[in-house]
Amino acid sequence: MRQTRLIPLLLALAAPVPGLAETFEQQLPNGLRVIVKEDRRAPTVVHMVWYRAGSMDETNGRTGVAHVLEHMMFKGTPNAGPGEFNRRVAAAGGRDNAFTSRDYTAYFQQVPEHKLAEMMQLEADRMRHLTLDPAEFAQEVRVVMEERRLRTEDQPQSLLFEQLTATAFQAHPYRVPIIGWMNDLENLAPADARRWYDNWYAPNNATVVVVGDVDHQAVFALATQHYGPLQARQLPVRKPQDEPPQLGTRRLSVKAPADLPLVMMAYKVPVIRHVEQDVDPYALEILGAILAGHDAARFSTSLVRRQQLAVEAEADYDSTARGPGIFYLRASPSEGKSVSELEAGLRAEIAAVQERAVSADELARAKAQLIAGQIYKLDSMFAQAMEIGQLEAVGIPYAQKRRLLEKLQEVTAAQVQTVARRYFSDQGLTVAELVPQPLPSAARSPAPARH
Structure with missing residues (x-):
């Protein structure tokens, strides 16, 4: 088959298949967007919460706080102690993790479809009720610092990329590594993480994505039950951060x-x-x-x-x-x-x-x-x-x-x-x-x- 005939075929494969993968959306009164894609090929579901806040939203002196807060999200609430989130996902026969980027922070679980309600309850709980214990915070910062040593400072290619990016961008926050500068990590305080959490972890700054063997109306009902009671909050003003023109090599x-x-x-x-x-x-x-x-x-x-x-x-x-x-x-x-x-x-x-x-x-x-x-x-x-x-x-x-x-x-x-x-x-x-x-x-x- 010639390559020129392959592309239309691939696009045809991308078209929605009735009953296989239809997508639906609803926005709750508190601003939370819920997007559901029905895919019934297996009795499993992926549940993700995306916050539109990443390292580009950090300020000088507090770089790395987005990533540290991501770690702290697994350290407990008054309703679920440290490590309980992971234990309950594992007990449900699922897997979970999280990741921080320059543009966003996201959390996910993949579990049997009948465990979706429990995952929503856990995520809604930590969206608003994170404990942020100072001792846990100090320990987790040390973990992130060691992660930086192992994955950046001891990896020459990573170190080169970090320095290249810091040189290519002079004004835009993309110049800062996602994991943060070591000196900033050494001086982060629980109050820095609390400020970040209070600023950005709000339903009106989040999107819930659910893909799997589900009915979208049932998912919307679960989202209303678990996320609906959370209050929207005023988000910080995001100012333009344009990079000035580069004037030479x-x-x-x-x-x-x-x-x-x-x-x-x-x-x-x-x-x-x-x-x-x-x-x-x-x-x-x-x-x-x-x-x-x-x-x-x-x-x-x-x-x-x-x-x-x-x-x-x-x-x-x-x-x-x-x-x-x-x-x-x-x-x-x-x-x-x-x-x-x-x-x-x-x-x-x-x-x-x-x-x-x-x-x-x-x-x-x-x-x-x-x-x-x-x-x-x-x-x-x-x-x-x-x-x-x-x-x-x-x-x-x-x-x-x-x-x-x-x-x-x-x-x-x-x-x-x-x-x-x-x-x-x-x-x-x-x-x-x-x-x-x-x-x-x-x-x-x-x-x-x-x-």
């Missing part, structure tokens, strides 16, 4: 123990703000797939196999975010090749797209690869819930998901060439180099699992 180097050197390049690019009117973010998604989206993509074909400049080369771009976008290139040079040679090779691949439009087959393959990745999410209830929550958290209505796929399909070779020319210049570029240092004789043990 920024460069930095990081010295850290590592096996191989590494180069990372960050270009300032837009993200989706208007699903229908925007063009460039979709073209940038396609460009990323053309450069490094599969084994036959340009970086693997040219830089790794043909020229043997790199042992690995990747491109990364997320078109959905509350803040500004960055298109990342990342590569490690082959033995005998320098970082400067590899940087020149990465630039040459971009220049090739700027100078000559990509082929029809190359374009079709990139589209098929991207859209297939989206279609495969339908196999997982958790992935479906994640997709709904992530889109809503960054301001994109979940109902426009199909239109996002159609917009990817509509991208032309000329539009891919246009974005390569428009955004991939030295003026908006930040380059970071990892300079390997001798490895220590004994490495730290792996980071412990959260919660």
Whole structure:
């Protein structure tokens, strides 16, 4: 089957199947939005609570508080003591966890469908009645500090990425790592977490997503019962935090123990703000797939196999975010090749797209690869819930998901060439180099699992 015939087929597979996965929404009087997707293929349900508050909402001196509060959400309320939340989910035969990003914080449980009411009761309880015991807080901050040491400070690639981002952004809070700066973590107090919790953990700043073997009317009734009594609260005013224009290339180097050197390049690019009117973010998604989206993509074909400049080369771009976008290139040079040679090779691949439009087959393959990745999410209830929550958290209505796929399909070779020319210049570029240092004789043990 030709690639050009594959894309319409994939879009057809994305269409709703009657009785399989219909989506419904209701907003409670307190502002809480409840989105339910009925998927009856298995007697299980995913229940997620998304708060539209992440590390980008933090202030200097209190970085990392969003993530620390996420940990504290498992430390108990007057109705459920420390650790009881996890124990009750496990007793129900389910799993649970949470995650913090720059844009949002989310909590989830996947349990048998008849346990949904209990999960809602637990989540509604900690949405308003978190204990925040000072001793538990001090212990959890120490856990997060060790997590930072193990996952960032002792990981050269993570350290390089952190420094690159802090250099690429000068004003926008995306410059701050999600886990926070170590000095801020050392000085966080329970009052900082309490302020964060009181500011953002409110029903009118949350979305509940339920996907699984459920009836939407029954879910709405449960949400009204458990979340409905919670009071809406006045949210802090979110001020614009636009990043000033970059006026030239920024460069930095990081010295850290590592096996191989590494180069990372960050270009300032837009993200989706208007699903229908925007063009460039979709073209940038396609460009990323053309450069490094599969084994036959340009970086693997040219830089790794043909020229043997790199042992690995990747491109990364997320078109959905509350803040500004960055298109990342990342590569490690082959033995005998320098970082400067590899940087020149990465630039040459971009220049090739700027100078000559990509082929029809190359374009079709990139589209098929991207859209297939989206279609495969339908196999997982958790992935479906994640997709709904992530889109809503960054301001994109979940109902426009199909239109996002159609917009990817509509991208032309000329539009891919246009974005390569428009955004991939030295003026908006930040380059970071990892300079390997001798490895220590004994490495730290792996980071412990959260919660």
